[in-house]
Amino acid sequence: MSVDDSEIVQRIRANFERQGLMRTMGAKLGSAVLGQVELALTPHAEISQQNGFVHGSALGALAESAVALSALSLMPPDRGVFTTEYNINFLAPAQGDRIIARGKVAKTGRTLTFCQCEVLSERDGQEQLIALFTATLVAVEGRDGILG
Secondary structure (H helix, E strand, O other): OOHHHHHHHHHHHHHHHHOEEEEEHEEEEEEEEEEEEEEEEOOOOEEOOOOOEEOOOHHHHHHHHHHHHHHHOOOOOOOOEEEEEEEEOOOOOOOOOOEEEEEEEEOOOOOOOEEEEEEEEEEEEEEEEEEEEEEEEEEOOOOOOOOO
């Protein structure tokens, strides 16, 4: 791909800013480089489950956005991506000062891209792995209304 890092970051930022769910959850875009994106959020009551931990569906949404943006960073400007399937394994309760999703592309093909994401809880500057996430995404081009 012949785009520079600033073009990739602009594309990722623009796509992220169009995501209403991420805005509603209070997610923030962290680092964004070719094939890797980090998102984070501060836990709050609106995304908690009955015991006060961040709800698993919020973790899944954060991780899915991180990997989708990672995959998008490798796509030509005329292509978008959609998730075709994902799996998440919860390893510990989601609590702390901040929840971080570090998505990365593991393998990309012409049509399908396989991604992984580590979801971490940060407390007092220490990180703990709380979930592992994998997803397969499909590249889409030439469809009205599909933004890359």
